[in-house]
Amino acid sequence: xxxLHRRAFIxxxxxxSGVLVFGAAIRRGDRAASVKSLVATDNESLFDAWLKISPxxxxxxxxxxxxxxxxxxxxLAMMLADELDADWASVTMQEAPAHSEYANYALARGYTLxxxxxxxxxxxxxxxxxxxxxxxxxxQITGGSLSVRSTGQIAMRTIGAAARCVLLQAxxxxxxxxxxxxxxxxxxxxxxxxxxxxxxxxxxxxxATMNLPDKPTLKDSAAFRIMGTSPPRIDVPAKIxxxxxxxxxAVLPNMKYAAIxxxxxxxxxxxxxxxxxxxxxPGVRKVISLGNAVAxxxxxxWQARQALLQLKIEFGDDGNGCDQSGxxxxxxxxxxxxxxxxxxxxxxxxxxxxxxxxRAETTVTAEYxxxxxxxxxMEPMNCTAWVHDGKCELWLGCQDPLRxxxxxxxxxxxxxxxxxxHNQYLGGGFGRRWQSDFAEQAAHIAAQVHYPVKLIWSRxxxxxxxxxRQACISRFQGGLDGDGNATAWQNHYVNKHEPxxxxxxxxxxxxxxxxxxxxxxxxxxxxxxxxxHSLHAFFTESFIDEMAEAAGRDSYEYRRxxxxxxxxxxxxxxxxxxxxxxxxxxPKNFGRxxxxxxSFGTIVSQVAEVEIRDGDPRVHRVVCxxxxxxxxxxxxxxxxxxxxxxxxxxxxxHGEISIRGGAVEQSNFHDYPMLRMNEAPxxxxxxINSGKSLGGAGEPGTPPIAPAVTNAIFNAxxxxxxxxxxxxxxxxxxxx
Amino acid sequence: xxQLNINGALYDIDVDPxxxxxxxxxxxxxxxxxxxxxxxxxxxxxxxxxDGAPIRSCVTPAAAAVGHSITTIEGINQGLDxxxxxxxxxxxxxxxxCGYCQSGQIMxxxxxxxxxxxxxxxxxxxxxxxxxxxxxxxxxxxKGIKRAAMAINALAEDAVTDG
Numbered sequence: 001x002x003x004l005h006r007r008a009f010i011x012x013x014x015x016x017s018g019v020l021v022f023g024a025a026i027r028r029g030d031r032a033a034s035v036k037s038l039v040a041t042d043n044e045s046l047f048d049a050w051l052k053i054s055p056x057x058x059x060x061x062x063x064x065x066x067x068x069x070x071x072x073x074x075x076l077a078m079m080l081a082d083e084l085d086a087d088w089a090s091v092t093m094q095e096a097p098a099h100s101e102y103a104n105y106a107l108a109r110g111y112t113l114x115x116x117x118x119x120x121x122x123x124x125x126x127x128x129x130x131x132x133x134x135x136x137x138x139x140q141i142t143g144g145s146l147s148v149r150s151t152g153q154i155a156m157r158t159i160g161a162a163a164r165c166v167l168l169q170a171x172x173x174x175x176x177x178x179x180x181x182x183x184x185x186x187x188x189x190x191x192x193x194x195x196x197x198x199x200x201x202x203x204x205x206x207x208a209t210m211n212l213p214d215k216p217t218l219k220d221s222a223a224f225r226i227m228g229t230s231p232p233r234i235d236v237p238a239k240i241x242x243x244x245x246x247x248x249x250a251v252l253p254n255m256k257y258a259a260i261x262x263x264x265x266x267x268x269x270x271x272x273x274x275x276x277x278x279x280x281x282p283g284v285r286k287v288i289s290l291g292n293a294v295a296x297x298x299x300x301x302w303q304a305r306q307a308l309l310q311l312k313i314e315f316g317d318d319g320n321g322c323d324q325s326g327x328x329x330x331x332x333x334x335x336x337x338x339x340x341x342x343x344x345x346x347x348x349x350x351x352x353x354x355x356x357x358x359r360a361e362t363t364v365t366a367e368y369x370x371x372x373x374x375x376x377x378m379e380p381m382n383c384t385a386w387v388h389d390g391k392c393e394l395w396l397g398c399q400d401p402l403r404x405x406x407x408x409x410x411x412x413x414x415x416x417x418x419x420x421x422h423n424q425y426l427g428g429g430f431g432r433r434w435q436s437d438f439a440e441q442a443a444h445i446a447a448q449v450h451y452p453v454k455l456i457w458s459r460x461x462x463x464x465x466x467x468x469r470q471a472c473i474s475r476f477q478g479g480l481d482g483d484g485n486a487t488a489w490q491n492h493y494v495n496k497h498e499p500x501x502x503x504x505x506x507x508x509x510x511x512x513x514x515x516x517x518x519x520x521x522x523x524x525x526x527x528x529x530x531x532x533h534s535l536h537a538f539f540t541e542s543f544i545d546e547m548a549e550a551a552g553r554d555s556y557e558y559r560r561x562x563x564x565x566x567x568x569x570x571x572x573x574x575x576x577x578x579x580x581x582x583x584x585x586x587p588k589n590f591g592r593x594x595x596x597x598x599s600f601g602t603i604v605s606q607v608a609e610v611e612i613r614d615g616d617p618r619v620h621r622v623v624c625x626x627x628x629x630x631x632x633x634x635x636x637x638x639x640x641x642x643x644x645x646x647x648x649x650x651x652x653x654h655g656e657i658s659i660r661g662g663a664v665e666q667s668n669f670h671d672y673p674m675l676r677m678n679e680a681p682x683x684x685x686x687x688i689n690s691g692k693s694l695g696g697a698g699e700p701g702t703p704p705i706a707p708a709v710t711n712a713i714f715n716a717x718x719x720x721x722x723x724x725x726x727x728x729x730x731x732x733x734x735x736x
Numbered sequence: 737x738x739q740l741n742i743n744g745a746l747y748d749i750d751v752d753p754x755x756x757x758x759x760x761x762x763x764x765x766x767x768x769x770x771x772x773x774x775x776x777x778x779x780x781x782x783x784x785x786x787d788g789a790p791i792r793s794c795v796t797p798a799a800a801a802v803g804h805s806i807t808t809i810e811g812i813n814q815g816l817d818x819x820x821x822x823x824x825x826x827x828x829x830x831x832x833x834c835g836y837c838q839s840g841q842i843m844x845x846x847x848x849x850x851x852x853x854x855x856x857x858x859x860x861x862x863x864x865x866x867x868x869x870x871x872x873x874x875x876x877x878x879k880g881i882k883r884a885a886m887a888i889n890a891l892a893e894d895a896v897t898d899g
Binding site for chain 1: 751752755756759763764766767768769770771772773774775776778779781808809810812813819823826827830831832833834835836837838839842860861862864865866867868869870871872873874875876877878
């Protein structure tokens with residue numbers, strides 16, 4: 001179990017959702033009584049663990065999830081409030097308690113497991129389920145990803161609908177009328193025939209004593225009043241006046257600060273530390289070696305950092321001295337070897353691609369490369385840890401508090417229940433804050449002192465000790481018949497992670513062979529916004545453009561024809577092309593490129609307009625069309641598209657982590673540059689509510705942007721970018 | 737001992753004068769709205785005003801701020817009735833996502849509008865390109881600045897009319 005990836009948890013969560021999810025929302029037994037003291041005052045009425053109604057008719061959604069900018073606090077409250085028929089103006093949210101004897105996530109987990117006897121193998125998937133609600137909640141804002149369907153769509157909506165049922169029953173009892181004659185609107189129940197009304201607050205004390213129905217009827221989307229609108233996000237006001245508390249803002253009495261430096265080479269060890277080199281430095285409390293890293297604890301962070309910079313440390317590289325060129329050579333060698341023996345691992349086969357290639361009138365061949373990428377969250381990794389009274393308390397922002405508690409407990413030899421995670425706002429996640437390495441370090445340090453310690457990674461540490469988006473080579477052969485129609489698609493790439501279908505194309509090409517080769521590196525891998533989709537969309541959407549070019553066809557029309565049997569894709573593609581003015585005249589040195597890709601259940605098509613100025617590309621405008629099934633919070637979906645595009649465009653234009661002597665060469669924003677205001681394009685997002693299954697939003701905006709831009713560069717210059725980052729290729733553009 | 741004027745309050749702080757202002761503001765004055773991002777003046781998350789001009793506090797020694805007035809995000813609306821127009825525009829445009837960079841973005845935007853109340857896109861590019869946002873809120877920041885500029889100019893016109 002422990003070896004399963006995050007997404008595997010999710011998948012299991014989905015597979016069992018029918019049981020799990022309703023279990024999550026409505027549990028037998030008096031759960032409300034056991035948690036009431038933690039979340040509600042005496043005169044408030046608590047419905048299960050998720051909802052309370054106050055005497056002033058305020059409805060509070062109790063949300064055991066963290067906010068990282070996707071709007072989970074807002075969207076989950078919306079889903080609950082809509083089913084409850086609550087007045088949105090008097091709806092608020094609170095996070096489940098963090099400073100009580102139960103950490104909020106432990107509460108949630110305990111709640112989910114409740115009195116149900118889950119088999120042990122399911123426990124991790126339950127944890128994954130909560131992880132989902134936290135991390136993908138952005139997705140929820142905009143429609144819910146596959147498993148957020150579980151958390152928001154089912155848990156929050158179910159409790160809202162169930163509470164509405166008992167409030168109606170309480171009104172029926174009070175007014176002595178049938179439930180069917182009552183109408184619930186804006187937190188008030190009315191009996192129209194007699195013009196009597198009762199507020200939810202008046203009814204709540206009686207309603208809260210009733211048994212909540214297990215499976216209340218949820219609204220049809222036509223009846224939504226709050227879902228599908230874009231109320232202002234609840235977390236925004238605290239983020240414009242400095243009051244929002246991120247992990248790095250935790251302050252505890254008598255707290256000290258730690259700076260840390262890990263062995264630069266992956267897998268390296270600390271050989272020696274010369275503490276005398278900093279013995280006169282002010283404020284230094286303690287030097288702690290963690291085996292593969294050294295921390296300095298001091299009264300102030302700056303003191304700790306200065307001492308660390310001066311501290312003489314000898315690191316060993318443990319023989320892991322690989323270089324960037326060596327990594328790509330190894331990829332190529334391993335691919336050649338498996339290809340020559342037909343021993344690649346198969347992702348997908350249909351028809352007979354090799355025969356179709358032999359018979360093809362024209363064949364197209366291309367090889368693409370992408371580098372390693374770091375996440376570069378704006379808030380560097382940090383964690384405040386305090387080990388006291390047999391407990392370890394952590395203050396940090398993370399994407400999976402339960403996993404952090406478990407991993408940290410294991411690292412320092414504690415029981416999981418004795419590690420309490422106080423999750424704060426996340427200053428960016430993008431997958432990085434799923435890895436618990438920094439929390440484990442902080443716990444190790446705190447275990448050796450008698451005061452709380454705030455560990456802050458420098459930007460340099462953050463850049464050089466990430467868990468990286470993989471580097472990759474992907475090779476293609478395409479076959480066209482005499483009319484230019486695509487008959488064969490062969491794709492061989494290196495190293496597969498998740499999601500498993502990231503390499504699949506939506507196009508009706510009869511003969512396909514998609515395979516991969518495993519070629520290990522010492523560079524730690526991690527989930528990075530959209531995971532494998534971030535690379536494969538670049539590969540596949542570049543290559544289909546190359547096939548269109550070989551066929552002498554327009555790249556939009558070529559895709560469109562291949563999507564004749566995929567109307568949902570075709571509608572998204574058409575919308576993007578139409579809104580972008582596809583086919584209209586462009587100024588000199590401008591080009592237009594299109595792409596389409598499905599990930600996390602959402603289809604996104606983008607058209608990029610690029611100008612080549614002095615040999616460098618400038619992306620002026622991106623038109624984005626998205627079908628996420630239904631947009632719960634349309635402005636949130638738009639914001640996530642904008643965000644995904646900026647994240648993917650940063651990587652496409654600039655992103656490269658390279659390895660020399662087994663260590664990362666880049667260290668800060670001067671050599672690992674980010675998209676800035678002067679490079680940010682205008683983005684126009686257009687939403688299709690197809691009514692299909694809800695898809696994600698936080699990630700699907702990222703994959704299509706790189707190929708949209710490189711296809712536009714080709715359109716402008718005739719130069720095909722087959723290796724990212726684009727700006728590394730700018731010299732060839734200058735020659736053009 | 738350094739005496740610093742932060743948001744109009746005087747702080748006597750016993751700290752190495754070379755300590756960057758950022759850490760003094762955060763760890764000694766306890767104002768955590770100003771953020772650490774890079775430590776090299778590359779990202780703008782630590783932007784504060786020194787006598788009204790935007791500076792990167794992560795590379796500014798605390799001693800350099802003695803005798804000057806420092807304004808942080810917590811003090812940006814001092815003397816105003818409610819939020820600063822830039823803060824209000826940030827709400828109206830729903831600018832922040834994770835929010836970590838936004839204190840610095842707002843400080844840079846306020847400084848821009850104080851010297852140029854009708855910024856062009858190029859002006860905005862110039863003034864704001866020192867502030868990185870990994871959530872990609874740039875299009876909304878741009879809209880927010882333009883909205884705030886209109887609000888500020890409307891206030892100025894009202895003041896003229898009233899005067």
